[in-house]
Amino acid sequence: MAKAKADAYKDWVRAVVPRLREYFYLEAWHIDLVWEEDDSSAGGCSGVIAHIDINDSYLQAVIHMMPASREMFDDGDTEKLAFCLVHEFSHILTEPLYKVAVDATTNASANFLETIREQQTQRIALAVFRGIPEELYSL
Numbered sequence: 502m503a504k505a506k507a508d509a510y511k512d513w514v515r516a517v518v519p520r521l522r523e524y525f526y527l528e529a530w531h532i533d534l535v536w537e538e539d540d541s542s543a544g545g546c547s548g549v550i551a552h553i554d555i556n557d558s559y560l561q562a563v564i565h566m567m568p569a570s571r572e573m574f575d576d577g578d579t580e581k582l583a584f585c586l587v588h589e590f591s592h593i594l595t596e597p598l599y600k601v602a603v604d605a606t607t608n609a610s611a612n613f614l615e616t617i618r619e620q621q622t623q624r625i626a627l628a629v630f631r632g633i634p635e636e637l638y639s640l
């Protein structure tokens with residue numbers, strides 16, 4: 502039973518991620534998934550749903566699916582989980598400017614950059630998600 506539920510969660514993520522990759526016009530990108538067993542990859546921050554490592558040069562990204570994402574799926578909240586994935590994909594769009602900006606930050610502006618990065622990423626995610634057909638994540 503537990504294995505079937507875990508399979509359903511991973512199957513859902515494995516189905517939705519390629520659809521989002523296409524939706525974001527990122528077909529040239531290779532997106533890997535890591536199924537995290539604890540919150541250590543998020544700096545021990547509990548409640549993080551997912552986070553992403555991005556390599557713009559090689560068009561590669563790794564999405565780390567955190568334990569909270571599994572709980573969200575088990576609770577049946579796939580719309581919220583899909584939005585979290587859209588947020589991670591939106592990071593791919595904001596990453597190049599972030600990388601340029603991070604080299605120009607000072608101690609005084611570093612926190613501002615991190616805040617602005619998350620806020621702009623979230624705004625893009627909200628705008629994109631508004632247009633995503635429910636069929637993309639309703640399997």
Ligand SMILES: [Zn+2]
Binds near residue numbers: 588592619622
């Ligand atoms: Zn973010």
